[in-house]
Amino acid sequence: xxxxxxxxxxxxxxxxxxxxxxxxxxxxxxxxxxxxxxxxxxxxxxxxxxxxxxxxxxxxxxxxxxxxxxxxxxxxxxxxxxxxxxxxxxxxxxxxxxxxxxxxxxxxxxxxxxxxxxxxxxxxxxxxxxxxxxxxxxxxxxxxxxxxxxxxxxxxxxxxxxxxxxxxxxxxxxxxxxxxxxxxxxxxxxxxxxxxxxxxxxxxxxxxxxxxxxxxxxxxxxxxxxxxxxxxxxxxxxxxxxxxxxxxxxxxxxxxxxxxxxxxxxxxxxxxxxxxxxxxxxxxxxxxxxxxxxxxxxxxxxxxxxxxxxxxxxxxxxxxxxxxxxxxxxxxxxxxxxxxxxxxxxxxxxxxxxxxxxxxxxxxxxxxxxxxxxxxxxxxxxxxxxxxxxxxxxxxxxxxxxxxxxxxxxxxxxxxxxxxxxxxxxxxxxxxxxxxxxxxxxxxxxxxxxxxxxxxxxxxxxxxxxxxxxxxxxxxxxxxxxxxxxxxxxxxxxxxxxxxxxxxxxxxxxxxxxxxxxxxxxxxxxxxxxxxxxxxxxxxxxxxxxxxxxxxxxxxxxxxxxxxxxxxxxxxxxxxxxxxxxxxxxxxxxxxxxxxxxxxxxxxxxxxxxxxxxxxxxxxxxxxxxxxxxxxxxxxxxxxxxxxxxxxxxxxxxxxxxxxxxxxxxxxxxxxxxxxxxxxxxxxxxxxxxxxxxxxxxxxxxxxxxxxxxxxxxxxxxxxxxxxxxxxxxxxxxxxxxxxxxxxxxxxxxxxxxxxxxxxxxxxxxxxxxxxxxxxxxxxxxxxxxxxxxxxxxxxxxxxxxxxxxxxxxxxxxxxxxxxxxxxxxxxxxxxxxxxxxxxxxxxxxxxxxxxxxxxxxxxxxxxxxxxxxxxxxxxxxxxxxxxxxxxxxxxxxxxxxxxxxxxxxxxxxxxxxxx
Numbered sequence: 001x002x003x004x005x006x007x008x009x010x011x012x013x014x015x016x017x018x019x020x021x022x023x024x025x026x027x028x029x030x031x032x033x034x035x036x037x038x039x040x041x042x043x044x045x046x047x048x049x050x051x052x053x054x055x056x057x058x059x060x061x062x063x064x065x066x067x068x069x070x071x072x073x074x075x076x077x078x079x080x081x082x083x084x085x086x087x088x089x090x091x092x093x094x095x096x097x098x099x100x101x102x103x104x105x106x107x108x109x110x111x112x113x114x115x116x117x118x119x120x121x122x123x124x125x126x127x128x129x130x131x132x133x134x135x136x137x138x139x140x141x142x143x144x145x146x147x148x149x150x151x152x153x154x155x156x157x158x159x160x161x162x163x164x165x166x167x168x169x170x171x172x173x174x175x176x177x178x179x180x181x182x183x184x185x186x187x188x189x190x191x192x193x194x195x196x197x198x199x200x201x202x203x204x205x206x207x208x209x210x211x212x213x214x215x216x217x218x219x220x221x222x223x224x225x226x227x228x229x230x231x232x233x234x235x236x237x238x239x240x241x242x243x244x245x246x247x248x249x250x251x252x253x254x255x256x257x258x259x260x261x262x263x264x265x266x267x268x269x270x271x272x273x274x275x276x277x278x279x280x281x282x283x284x285x286x287x288x289x290x291x292x293x294x295x296x297x298x299x300x301x302x303x304x305x306x307x308x309x310x311x312x313x314x315x316x317x318x319x320x321x322x323x324x325x326x327x328x329x330x331x332x333x334x335x336x337x338x339x340x341x342x343x344x345x346x347x348x349x350x351x352x353x354x355x356x357x358x359x360x361x362x363x364x365x366x367x368x369x370x371x372x373x374x375x376x377x378x379x380x381x382x383x384x385x386x387x388x389x390x391x392x393x394x395x396x397x398x399x400x401x402x403x404x405x406x407x408x409x410x411x412x413x414x415x416x417x418x419x420x421x422x423x424x425x426x427x428x429x430x431x432x433x434x435x436x437x438x439x440x441x442x443x444x445x446x447x448x449x450x451x452x453x454x455x456x457x458x459x460x461x462x463x464x465x466x467x468x469x470x471x472x473x474x475x476x477x478x479x480x481x482x483x484x485x486x487x488x489x490x491x492x493x494x495x496x497x498x499x500x501x502x503x504x505x506x507x508x509x510x511x512x513x514x515x516x517x518x519x520x521x522x523x524x525x526x527x528x529x530x531x532x533x534x535x536x537x538x539x540x541x542x543x544x545x546x547x548x549x550x551x552x553x554x555x556x557x558x559x560x561x562x563x564x565x566x567x568x569x570x571x572x573x574x575x576x577x578x579x580x581x582x583x584x585x586x587x588x589x590x591x592x593x594x595x596x597x598x599x600x601x602x603x604x605x606x607x608x609x610x611x612x613x614x615x616x617x618x619x620x621x622x623x624x625x626x627x628x629x630x631x632x633x634x635x636x637x638x639x640x641x642x643x644x645x646x647x648x649x650x651x652x653x654x655x656x657x658x659x660x661x662x663x664x665x666x667x668x669x670x671x672x673x674x675x676x677x678x679x680x681x682x683x684x685x686x687x688x689x690x691x692x693x694x695x696x697x698x699x700x701x702x703x704x705x706x707x708x709x710x711x712x713x714x715x716x717x718x719x720x721x722x723x724x725x726x727x728x729x730x731x732x733x734x735x736x737x738x739x740x741x742x743x744x745x746x747x748x749x750x751x752x753x754x755x756x757x758x759x760x761x762x763x764x765x766x767x768x769x770x771x772x773x774x775x776x777x778x779x780x781x782x783x784x785x786x787x788x789x790x791x792x793x794x795x796x797x798x799x800x801x802x803x804x805x806x807x808x809x810x811x812x813x814x815x816x817x818x819x820x821x822x823x824x825x826x827x828x829x830x831x832x833x834x835x836x837x838x839x840x841x842x843x844x845x846x847x848x849x850x851x852x853x854x855x856x857x858x859x860x861x862x863x864x865x866x867x868x869x870x871x872x873x874x875x876x877x878x879x880x881x882x883x884x885x886x887x888x889x890x891x892x893x894x895x896x897x898x899x900x901x902x903x904x905x906x907x908x909x910x911x912x913x914x915x916x
Contacts, residue, residue: 011093019082025184027039028181029185030074042074046868050868057879061879065897072873072876073192075873080147084155087651087652105229112669112673123230129238130241131636131664133246134641135246135249135250136253136640137249155651157179159652199264200250200260204248207646210650211275212279213653215279215396219396219660220393223242224391242398244664246406248272251267252410252489255412256747265407265409266480269488273348273403275404277344278345280397283393284334284337285338291390293380294328299380300380303376304329304373308332311357315343340366343355348483363397363398366397370394370397374390403488406487410494413497413498415466419467421433443501446501447550447552450507450553451552453519471512477489477524477525478524493530493567494530497543500550510525521558528565529543531543531566533569533573533577534581534699537573537586541593548600557602561603562601562602563604564602564604565605566605567607567638570586570609571748572748574763577703578701579764580694580695581695581698590628606628606633606637621639622666623792624796625663627796633667634675635667648913690780693774694775698771705832705835715754717825718817718820720901721746722889756908757908759810759874760810764808765801765839766832769835769842770838785848802847805843806863807863814829815875816878819878819879869911873907877908880904884897
């Protein structure tokens with residue numbers, strides 16, 4: 001969004017010229033591949049949308065199946081090319097801005113200098129800093145990897161051409177156009193739909209693609225810039241560990257995904273290590289080329305020489321290297337490191353035992369070898385190389401380890417209780433079945449169990465298959481930690497946490513597997529409540545206080561370095577209560593959790609489960625981080641990254657660097673500068689009270705909609721949600737187990753997906769208008785405008801709502817309703833229209849603008865242009881969806897009809913840059 005705010009008229013002109021250029025090349029592809037009639041059809045439909053929208057449906061109704069597929073593909077591909085072009089121009093704008101004003105870290109440095117903090121205080125904050133993006137397999141990326149790779153090639157060509165513009169000739173321009181045309185032809189011949197549903201290992205390879213890209217360039221540059229920033233502030237960079245880590249749920253997220261088994265977890269970890277070790281080998285090979293110091297010119301330290309000699313006695317290095325590097329001890333040491341990395345890969349693949357000195361048991365041993373090289377160089381007048389190439393490699397290895405990303409394990413709270421029920425009922429020691437105990441009784445029973453010493457599970461117990469799988473996860477964690485190192489899995493996340501018993505249950509199962517031993521102060525993993533609903537968020541402080549007041553549980557937190565992680569769920573709270581109540585509940589929960597953590601003297605790590613869309617917590621990360629309550633971000637933060645967010649943020653190296661840097665810079669500023677409230681206590685009390693009122697009225701209106709009889713039927717009728725599974729964009733089912741086709745069991749992603757495809761985008765704004773109106777009618781209009789000017793949380797909230805209002809198009813939505821929804825349910829759409837008008841009005845009352853996005857004309861114009869290309873896809877989708885259902889859906893519809901329909905889904909997702 002920021003790109004469009006800062007975009008100059010010349011930038012806008014150049015971007016649109018590039019989009020037109022690719023559009024023209026796409027037109028040539030259509031003629032080459034399908035004949036001139038397809039291009040003529042595309043232009044006819046596009047013209048009709050501008051001149052006579054009412055005639056479009058009639059024209060589309062006369063298409064045959066092949067024409068429908070080709071037309072849908074043409075418009076979808078246009079958006080793919082437009083999106084990558086916009087990314088290229090965002091990257092160019094960011095490089096220009098960096099050259100003019102510096103990057104996000106430079107701005108953070110200026111703010112920190114202005115605050116007058118001591119170097120000691122800055123160093124203390126830097127030591128606590130750890131920003132961790134966590135890649136999840138949540139299915140919102142509609143584009144296949146084959147498509148994304150080709151689009152990256154388009155971006156690279158546009159970037160190279162710009163870099164060489166001063167010397168490029170007409171022949172070179174023609175050559176670039178020829179290559180672009182070649183790629184677009186191949187895009188056309190590549191199926192944009194996945195034939196099969198991906199397996200978790202496929203999703204892991206997709207994440208590895210981004211992680212290895214970040215390893216090679218972006219992460220290293222950000223870490224180097226952070227080190228330079230801290231040094232310039234008179235502070236020292238973090239001495240142990242890395243201020244940036246990466247996490248993953250892929251292969252570890254079991255909640256509702258039956259395909260994630262203990263065996264899959266092991267497979268994914270092996271895939272990560274294969275690629276992580278390969279990335280480390282690449283970095284070490286660069287050092288071999290770089291560090292060519294000869295001992296005849298500058299001797300190495302005794303420690304380095306002794307270490308290299310010991311390695312040469314232990315590991316096998318080709319004789320040629322021993323000969324050509326005979327006077328180059330650094331290169332001999334680096335060749336030994338390469339050999340140990342290779343041996344590590346072979347050990348893991350063969351499931352062999354670690355041999356000290358022969359391979360690495362974890363990344364810390366590799367870092368120790370690299371630090372030996374760095375320290376020797378620094379002592380022998382090689383300070384620049386030591387602080388340059390070698391330090392960059394050390395920082396990168398510390399950030400990624402050998403595994404690329406640390407894996408979180410997630411499971412539904414009910415799964416643990418099911419295992420305990422079977423174990424307790426087998427022992428027969430309870431007066432009635434475990435499942436019949438209420439929450440208080442379970443909590444008391446499990447607290448007592450945790451304080452005891454006996455094994456709960458007899459060795460000969462035979463659990464049901466499902467419970468055996470749940471219980472077996474803990475043994476898998478122990479085995480993988482033994483194989484890969486204790487750092488590989490740190491957090492066990494319990495989704496749908498309602499009570500303290502929901503956390504104590506997996507703690508007890510972990511104890512049975514040897515992961516927890518309270519008497520010995522051992523806790524190999526930490527336990528993380530995931531608070532997803534508004535009710536759970538409102539009771540966050542009570543839950544945490546209860547857990548930390550239990551001596552046995554507090555011992556586990558102490559064994560984890562005094563750190564308690566809590567995950568905040570954005571998606572389900574939004575689906576349940578609307579965006580206003582969700583965002584405000586999360587804000588309040590953070591303040592209360594912070595206060596409980598201070599009371600108990602522990603360190604709180606917050607994990608933000610944000611989705612890609614505003615309706616699932618999305619929006620600009622930098623603003624979201626800075627909008628957190630004071631004192632809640634104390635160095636460490638985890639944030640989920642998923643689906644289309646990955647490709648949008650990390651496809652291009654410049655954008656990857658920018659997005660990582662803005663998160664690090666915002667986290668550094670929040671840690672150092674936002675330790676106290678920005679406003680006086682009485683001002684905040686007023687703001688909080690007003691937001692309570694807005695949130696309460698908004699939630700009431702939202703729940704009135706979701707409680708409307710027939711809403712489930714309306715939702716399924718007005719959107720192509722039943723086809724989400726057929727897109728094959730994720731391994732996880734779209735509904736929770738044992739749920740019917742209603743809305744309660746529907747996950748947040750398909751909930752947002754359905755509203756987005758039909759352009760109603762209800763989760764991003766519904767209820768906000770009523771909430772703001774209630775406050776304004778209570779005489780708080782001036783107060784709301786003051787909050788928008790002065791309160792970061794509120795201004796960020798209104799900005800995100802404004803974005804979703806701009807993407808909402810109820811004119812198009814009305815066509816979905818008229819064609820697809822039974823007439824007796826049209827009243828629901830009337831509710832939506834009334835609330836939309838109210839929300840637009842109330843947002844403009846606060847911003848003082850004449851229209852939505854008036855302050856962002858570049859973005860507003862981009863969305864208007866996109867709508868001209870989106871409209872044909874919407875109209876086509878409506879027609880196809882109606883026929884698909886009339887023909888019996890999956891049971892009887894023409895496969896070509898279904899294919900065309902799925903392509904419209906992809907195209908609309910690309911055009912709106914959101915799936916769910």
